[in-house]
Amino acid sequence: MADKHVAFHKNLAHLFSNGVEIFNRIGLDYTSPINHYDYIHKPNIIEIFLDAAVKGSLEFLIVDFTENLFVEVREPLIFSLLQGFEKLHKSHKCSVFYILVPRIPGNSCLSITQLNNLSQQYSESGFSVVLIANDGRIADFPVGTLSIENFQEIYKEELEKLYGSPETRLERKCVKRLGHFFPSRVTTPYLNCRHFSYFFHDCTEELYKLLRVWWNSKEPNSKHIIYDLKNNRYFKDAVISFSDSLEIMAESIDQILEHDHLISEYATDENCILVLDVVESGHALRKHIRSLGEKGVRIHNDILVAINKCGVKDTKLDNYNVHGFIKRPPEETDNCLQCAIGLSHTTESRDACDQIRTFDMLYMSNEVGWEPEPIDEVPKNRGQIPALPNFLKMIEEYGDWLSYKMHLLISRFTANENWFIIHPDEAQSNAIGNRLQVPLDERRIVIKVPRDLIDNADGSTEYWKNVIEENRSFPWVAQLNSVREATALILDIFNVSGRTAQMLSTLIDYYDISVFGYLCLVDFNKNCTIYGENGQVNKYSLYSWNNSVG
């Protein structure tokens, strides 16, 4: 993730300096976000940070808020930033500033007035600030500071490289839940139960963009949208925002069928657009078309769905073309194995338990295969575990769901917003740490501590004191320095003896940071206890695997 940010900032710097290679990041040797909680809740930290971080003289400075929500980039934050800019300008450290924001604030905002004032006040000395929105629009002070041809397209392209296309982002936000989902239409057990259920997490923006792209490509001569999106509130929001932007009507199918005035309104349109959350067998789609047809409502030949579960995005169903934003393979639903075993059903709307069910854990384990614990990853204090699921592959295949479950677990157990993640720097932990960033909106600081340093630790703070002295220039130490007011979540892939977590807890103790929990995917030793600065650390896991290895 950091590499992508570095590339993005480098490309922008290259653009702003007219091709001259001047990229010189401030303070740190890598791209590190300032702790999100700090700058949202204490805006003046920006001013202090800028003052402390900018050592030499800079040609220009880029401040990146592209990942923030618009509401988070509030007036006090911009004000604090402008004060910092003013100080840098007065001390001749930097005079040209670029602020990357989600949207340009309105002209009546106080920050815009302040920007105008500053640019007029220091117009002689070359002070300039350019606000760049995520859609590529700019507001420059003084006007004409940024004059790059096709800048809007170039910037959008760069952002897309960083965050991926809406389709890619939607793919990442689509969670494949495992469970035993009872079909709502059928009442016979053993038939039509599903093992997987898909849902999107926080993706209104992506769906809105994809809807617009689809609409522009099809250009349907339609003034009405009909939707059935009971299980997908994000898509519903996107459809409603989109219909508002085009000033056309959008209503749910249930409402239309219930109200005569809506039927008479929709019956006037020969091309009503039907939008559904998922299509698999086409049963529900045909039923909708039939019931609407009986009332005289005609549907456009092109039908839009969020997920096409026919294995391809575009399929033909009777005379209709079904376009899915993402595709998923169809699922075999005959002879439900879980019904045969006698397992209880899980609900579609929410998970009844925080942990993973044994059936799902063993299913995933068997799918990804078993192998002995890699010998180079075995800590010195215990022997090798002869068989473990291939966790790396498991995260690759089911990481969306595992990380979402972790996110739910964390949300249930902490009300505190100001926390960061710390884990050993190894493939499996890195993989789950990265996946966990998706439900956390990619805004948590993740600190990766080298595995060999954890292995060599003796449990004393003295050890960490020496290590930190020796590794002062390394990113993880700098990150730890920046999160002193936050609380820590120790993350690991599995727990056997609790040593890794204990060593990380000691490291965090050295910084006087409190630990709010230790979270692992599989806990092989439910009896082990981890101690932190404030006593016993809460231990959470997605699966407690009781056995003799722990």
Add this chain to the structure above:
Amino acid sequence: MRIKKENDFDSCKASLHYLRQEKILNDIDKARNKLITEDLISKIENLDMREKIAIAGALQLSFFKKENNVVLDLFKDEWSELDVLAGKKKRQKDVGIVTVLERELRAVLIALGRSADEKEDYICNNGRSYWFSEIENEENEMINVVVTRVGEPRNVPCAIAVEQLLNMFDLKIVVFSGIAAGPRKIVSLGDVVYATKIYDYEHARLEIAKYFGIPFYFKRRKLPRPEFGKVEHKVRIALDKFDQPERIEKYQKDFLDKLNRLHQGEIPEALRKPEENKPKVYDGTIVAGEKLIADGSLKKLYKIADEKIRAASQEDSGFFQAAKSKKIPWAVFRGISDYGDHRKNRGWHTVASLSAALCATHFIKSINLAKID
């Protein structure tokens, strides 16, 4: 706040399933199975005694099967049986048929295509016996039927038997098949009455009579307060299919076929030419009390219930009240075996039982269980 965990019994069943499925090929497989088994055993500790016995039994059997390659599977791949064994779940059946007398049970077994003298398929630990059968309905779906016998007349034993049946089995409808007395000249022996209403006519208030507001202590009076049950509308729709002539014809043909399976001694003299005495099917009110009516007082009950009384029995009140308390739809079929007068005898018992049982099975074949449920 505690972590919400999966039910341990479900966890054990899942582990057991994977242990049974996995083949042991190498050391990794052995180690994997050891991990799963250890997890399973630790979770067995949290189960209650019945769950423990069910899982431990299945675990032992699955290893026995695997190691000896013997096809010995108590659970016939129906793992949901583990829930039944552990008392967590009812057995899945569609229809329950309740009978009282031995000959009523035999008639039902014949109607279901089984031998009349077959032993029960399952004896519950409370001593109640159950017979299982499958019949194909008109939509070519197989319907699982469970039959039980109350063993003694009267409402209370019948209510207990229905309660036990519904506690043991997950049913969509429960049907009573038996014999009863019917009003002479309105119904004939061997005919069948299906209940549209049931009156418990013996429920009454006894009080001192009053004349002009003054209690007259030497005279008492009885105010009937009948309990009343009505079949559900969706069941009534299915029952009323017996109005269709082709359905009655089919039923009568089946009756004549099955009559041959009775011993000659069980067929009354009047039925020696059965083609001339085919049973008819009536809808009507059934009155149910604790007394066996053999004194011709059946018609007096018209005042308490209604004039559509077509049969009088001793069990139907207990039957419908037990079913109603479990919110299970019900239906009652009564074969007329006598007229409830001094000429009452057992001559028509077997034939009336058979005609009621066949009517009940034809009804079961005609219903759409998805709509009834």
